[in-house]
Amino acid sequence: MSALRVRVVLAWPHRFLERELVLDAGATVADAVRHAALGHDGEVAGYAVFGNAADASTPLRDGDRVELLRPLQADPKDARRRRAARQRGG
Template identity: 55%
Template structure:
């Protein structure tokens, strides 16, 4: 089955398309992609839905390596409101 693994970068993103056997998990996809070798991701998702390394995949899934937030969303809104 074909799986895409995506990791956001400061400027753009990096994507790898893999062919994995049936029954593969999110952890298998991350390991096979080589994208998780740097700093540990803040989380994992499949098409934007939080997942764990044990989550099974189906053909066509997109695994996302999530990055930590740069700014708390509430704080970002306060900053924008203060500028008005």
């Protein structure tokens, strides 16, 4: 059985954690997350592989980057409205 090299990344503003792993062929996102052990309990709202939405059962390929997605801090629509109001001077 061949091996896969993958990276698992968890990011915040101004910092990130990253682990490079070697997993067995056929590994999934869930396998990578479990082996990375980034201590992210409660901080993950979803997963992505190179920015494309994925779920725990998504199979990985050699060289993939698994991104642990955090919950949004603010609704993007509300943030856009606040920026527009500031630009208008209101």
